[in-house]
Amino acid sequence: IMENDDFVSLVDTNDEWIGKRTGIRKRRLIKDGSNLRDLAAQAAVAALKSAAVDAKDIDLVVLATSSPDDLFGDAAAVAHAVGATSAAAFDLTAACSGFLYGLVTASQFMESGAYKKVLVIGADALTRFVDWEDRGTCILFGDGAGAMVMEAVPSADSSGLLGFSLRSNGAGSCTLQVPFQHNFQELNNVAKTVVDRGTYGKMTMNGPDVYKFAVSEVKFHQ
DSSP, rough: EEEGGGTTTTTTTOHHHHHHHHHOOOOOHHHHHOOHHHHHHHHHHHHHHTTTTGGGGOOOOEEEEOOSSSTTOOOOHHHHHHHEEEEEEEEEEGGGHHHHHHHHHHHHHEEETTTSSSHHHHHEEEGGGTTTTOOHTTTTTEEEEEEEEOOOOOOOOOOOOOOOOOOGGGGGGGGEEOEOOEEEEOOTTTTTOOEOOOOOOOOOOOOHHHHHHHHHHHOOOO
């Protein structure tokens, strides 16, 4: 657990400043020896228990994450870890809205009749990409996971998901991002082939623009 007072010696801030502007008093950080798959699996097991569903009866696992342990995806490994051995599994990346996209995606699979029971997980370890000297981002992000089991119903009249409205605006993608930092180098071969040996950098955010977008565009539609 990292409380607001723990930032005082890192950046120019204090508990009152953070609390007034964000409502955050403390955030959770992934512990040494753990990983994103562990967080996702723990949430999945709790969801299965709450729903009284056997993992072997799950048809699909959707893992919404922007910070996987493996860039090739973690969903299949999480499905295996919880015993969902009959399930298809894939990762879905949509940042802060990932769990909602996962929810809607799962509902479409069930609406089509392809699957009956779907495990939807939202998990992130965003502190991996935090610049701890950037006051605008380091106070906001933590690590954690949540999950739910969704089950198909005979008719739309008894559906728990009444509808959805998804939108996106790529014009604002630069306001909150974890950019790939290119590093083109020549290989030590005869052809001197140039390849990109870059890596992902730290999170960057234009706080005022993100705030304006959130309060003006992210709405509940009746």
